[in-house]
Structure formats: structure tokens, C-alpha cells
Amino acid sequence: xxxxxxxxxxxxxxxxxxxxxxQESQQxxxxxxxxxxxxxxxxxxxxxxxxQTKYVWTIIEHKRGRYIVSSSNNKTGFEGPIxxxxxxxxxxKVDGFNEDKKYLLQDNLEKxxxxxxxxxVHSIQNRQTFVFDTYKEASEHRYNxxx
Numbered sequence: 001x002x003x004x005x006x007x008x009x010x011x012x013x014x015x016x017x018x019x020x021x022x023q024e025s026q027q028x029x030x031x032x033x034x035x036x037x038x039x040x041x042x043x044x045x046x047x048x049x050x051x052q053t054k055y056v057w058t059i060i061e062h063k064r065g066r067y068i069v070s071s072s073n074n075k076t077g078f079e080g081p082i083x084x085x086x087x088x089x090x091x092x093k094v095d096g097f098n099e100d101k102k103y104l105l106q107d108n109l110e111k112x113x114x115x116x117x118x119x120x121v122h123s124i125q126n127r128q129t130f131v132f133d134t135y136k137e138a139s140e141h142r143y144n145x146x147x
Contacts (some may be wrong), residue, residue: 005097006042007038015058016111024034026113026140027073028074032073034063035119038066052095052096052097052133053093053094053095053097054093054097054132055091055092055093055129055131055132055134055135055137055138055139056091056092056094056097056102056129056132056134056135056138057088057090057092057129057130057132057138057141057142058088058089058106058109058127058128058130059086059087059088059089059126059127059128059130059145060086060087060088060106060109060110060113060124060126060127061084061085061124061125061126061127062084062085062086062087062121062122062123062125063081063082063084063085063122063123063125064081064082064085064120064121064123065078065080065082065118065120065122066078066079066120067079067118067119067120078122082122083147084111087109087112087113088109088142088146089109090117090141091135091138092105093135094101097131102129102131106127106129109127109147110124110127110138111124130142
């Protein structure tokens with residue numbers, strides 16, 4: 001009889017242990033499923049953002065002056081007044097716009113600026129890129145800034 005009671009007690013103990021382990025396992029599984037859903041929704045949002053088309057334009061505020069190189073007295077540098085200017089791009093359509101593409105646009109515009117004005121570019125004061133969802137918004141913004 002004691003043997004039967006001890007077997008019953010051990011069986012009840014094992015069943016209760018298995019239930020606790022089962023509950024813990026189910027809780028871990030539920031937690032992992034929620035985390036997976038969160039990650040999937042975040043990935044979908046990132047993919048949607050990367051596939052969006054944006055309309056952008058860039059301005060570069062800079063200073064220019066007359067740069068001289070004198071062979072007679074070995075003098076080089078800026079002479080006379082140095083004035084502020086704005087150099088700007090057209091509105092361009094960019095698929096999957098992100099920070100890398102923004103800096104690429106700015107670098108290319110600065111390269112064009114330096115190619116056009118050479119040594120007369122004294123310094124770059126500011127580079128800005130404006131980003132819009134529609135061409136109309138970008139065009140109106142550009143018009144308002146430049147006029």
C-alpha cells in the first residue's frame with residue numbers, strides 16, 4: 001500500500017513538473033512569436049520606405065572670390081572681396097531615397113560647383129537637401145526659396 005501511495009505521489013509530482021515546464025515552454029514560444037511579428041512588421045516598414053520615390057533638390061551655400069597666383073612675388077591666395085553665393089540643383093526623382101543617396105547628391109553638386117568655378121571657390125558654408133513626396137511640392141519649395 002505504501003508502495004502504491006508513493007508511486008501515486010511520484011506520478012503527481014512528475015505530472016506537475018511537466019505542466020510547469022510545458023507552461024514555461026509555451027510562454028517562451030509565445031514571446032518568440034510576438035518578437036518575430038514585431039521584427040517582421042519592422043522589416044516590412046523599412047522595405048516600404050526604401051521603395052518610396054522621393055523628389056529632392058540640393059543647395060550649397062558658399063563663398064567665392066578672385067584667386068590669384070603671382071609668379072613675380074610667389075604670392076597666391078584670394079584678393080579683393082569674397083562674396084556669398086548659392087549654387088543649386090534641379091529637382092530630381094530618387095527611388096529608395098536614404099542618407100547615402102543624400103550625401104551622394106550633395107557631393108556630386110559640390111563637384112560640379114568646384115568644376116565650374118575652380119579656385120575661385122573660397123569655402124563651402126552649408127549643404128542642404130530638401131526631400132518631398134511629390135514633384136509639385138519640391139518644385140514649389142524650390143521656387144519659393146529661389147525667388
